[in-house]
Amino acid sequence: MSAPKRPITRTGVSTADAVRVRGRDMINDLVGRLSYTEMLYFLTCGVVPTPPQVKILDACLVTLMEHGLTPSAVISRLMADSVPEEPQVAIAAGLLAIGSVYAGTTESCAALLLKIEKRQSAGEVDVHRAVAQDYAKARRPVPGFGHGTHKPDDPRTARLFDIARENGCFGPYAESLVLLGEEVDLALGRHLTINATGAIGALLLEIDVPVDAMRAFSVVSRAGGLVGHLLEEKEQHSARVIWAGAKRDIAYTEDT
Template identity: 30%
Template sequence: MTNDRSDADAMRHWWRTSIIDMEPGKIAFRGHPIQDLIGNVSFPQMIWLMVRGDKPSADEAALFEAALVAGVDHGPQAPSIAAARMAATCGVGLNNAMATAVNMLGDVHGGAGEQCAELYYGISDKLRAGQGLSEAVTSGLDDWRAEHGKIVSGFGHRFHKPVDPRAPRLMQLVREAAAKGTVSGRFADIGEEVQAELGRQRGGRPIAMNIDGATAVIFCELGFPAPLSRGLFCLSRSVGVLAHAWEQMNQGGRNKGPMPPSYLPLYEAKEDDR
């Protein structure tokens, strides 16, 4: 015969969390009763509290929110947005359309912010080891390419050349925050030097710091671990995904694929088929 208390303890300790304390009539996030948070913290502040366990200052929250706002959408040419709209024409619900899009945010589409943050943190480690900024960036890029190949995440854009209009504004806000002492400015220096070095390596042709490179600066300045850059981007892009899925549902249409029916994919016959 089992002990009822030990069974109850085993069930209670199956999951362990410091995020939420909940029982009948009580909900507290990170030690803060939900009724004290409602109406007193913004959604970005709530994200920060849930993920990190503390509350950001007003200036930290404003910079964090700017990064979230900047990444909400990039139109149906973005695979995740297109996938959400296609899913919506298949008769699924909003949650299914949103999940379809978020599940496409992988290493190639949606993961560049995490990868760029890893690059920045690696360069920061070299600075702490005594290297100068230029040397740290050059060796950091060499290390990056040795592991990941020639494409440097966070820089360059297939549409926005030579400037991604989101990045300069975000970097301006970082510099303003650094001037106030909200952040150090270290990662802004790193990001801008990476951009300059990539331009020099291209024979002086400028290259855009894209949304991933700029938001990675902010997330690193605020102390978020690199993997959270991807999760935070998923939260941000989910806003655009929701908007596009809802718009498509209201526009109607059934089974819309990636191109109009009058355009067919190229059939490439193999030798055995001829």
């Protein structure tokens, strides 16, 4: 019986006088040469992104960074008020709210677009219509569609698509998403916007970001946004107002 293979890493290693990252000298090849966005792409995809890819990824990261007093921001503010000396606790707590409801649907939409592509490659016709009708019949939300605030259309989506077109990155996945949107409207009998996370899912596919990395990119982006909430919380103490509002507006009852 052969011995198990020894685990390896291609990500990075540190020695006494150097740091190697994916085959590159970090000190001389990466620091001061790659931006944060370029480094994020390089670590994830293994290659340095092209300028258009950087533009798209930058736009996606900025779009997801700040949405106001969302659950993740509220959670971070509550934690910052409770544990003010530990900013990493507040940020980590807020990031736990990124999931299938808030900001985490990017990869779900991307996975759906890949399934559509696979079905088309197998020779199936009218795939977008079939998918839209299946979701409508099951009364399930379509990943990447709908928004509680932005109606009738999500303005972030239009801007992201404009940037993609300007940089030659509005390709088959973005086109597939638009076509799916048309079929979703027909199946539901009403307009449902393509939201920003849906647009980001399509555009990240266009620039070759793995689906498994997409939610992590949402986390990376939102972490930056939460820093602003933490600093403001030190001045405003909005967590106390949120807490007081909950005590005031959520009635206690012993009825079953």
